[in-house]
Amino acid sequence: MIPRALDRATDVLLVVDVQNDFCSGGRLAVPGGEAVVRPADHLMTRFDHVVLTQDWHPAGHLSFASAHPGRRPYETVDLDYGPQILWPDHCVQGTPGADFHSDLNLVRAELVLRKGFDRRIDSYSAFFENDRTTATGLAGYLRDRGLRRVFLAGLAFDFCVLWSAEDACRQDFAAVVIEDACRALDIDGSQAEARRRLAAAGIPCIASGDLADRAVRA
Ligand code: VGL
Ligand code: ZN
Secondary structure (H helix, E strand, O other): OOOOEEOOOOEEEEEEOOEHHHOOOOOOOOOOHHHHHHHHHHHHHHOOOEEEEEEOEOOOOOOEHHHOOOOOOOOEEEEOOEEEEOEOOOOEOOOHHHOEOOOOOOOOOOEEEEEOOOOOOOOOOOOEOOOOOOEOOHHHHHHHOOOOEEEEEEEOHHHHHHHHHHHHHHOOOEEEEEEEEEEOOOOOOHHHHHHHHHHHOOOOEEOHHHOEEHHHOO
16 A cells, blocks of 8 residues: 555654765765755655654764774674674764765755664664664654654665664555665675565555555545
């Protein structure tokens, strides 16, 4: 079932990590990452509730390969909480790479949620850090505000968007991924794996064009 009709009172658009370091020329560039800006800007005008996430790491973050002598980006290491892919340094707090893309229209965001700020724990999901137990507070925020269905857009489809969508589901929200407003890193087949995981969780992937306001329900 593709949910075409938006309910402006209880739907929220979660725009994930549309930051310079994930766009072309950035330190962890997602291929074509900047292409999500235009659809995301358009989507934000369609929702009454918009939340942005911002990857926000201190220098020396343990998800950075540079924090592990002898290790290289995209290798996996075991941290206290389990396996962790090592990344190039990215989205370092206060640096231009951590800023939102300059064409992303921030005006309608009611919350900007920063994540990954604990030096020892990465946070792909907007709901839980990668130890899978430390909550970010987003579930409480959404519940307290009566928001029940989360539409996701942004970067990267196969990491922060995927993990956020799965956790939204686990936290009893409905989740829908708007795929043309996402781009994937696609490391070792991670894009196809993300599609499989979303399907397994019953999370639909739709196109922006599939959405209609309730008044013009097709
Ligand atoms: C992300 C890897 C590391 C993402 C963030 O936004 O998908 N991926 N940090
Ligand atoms: Zn990160």
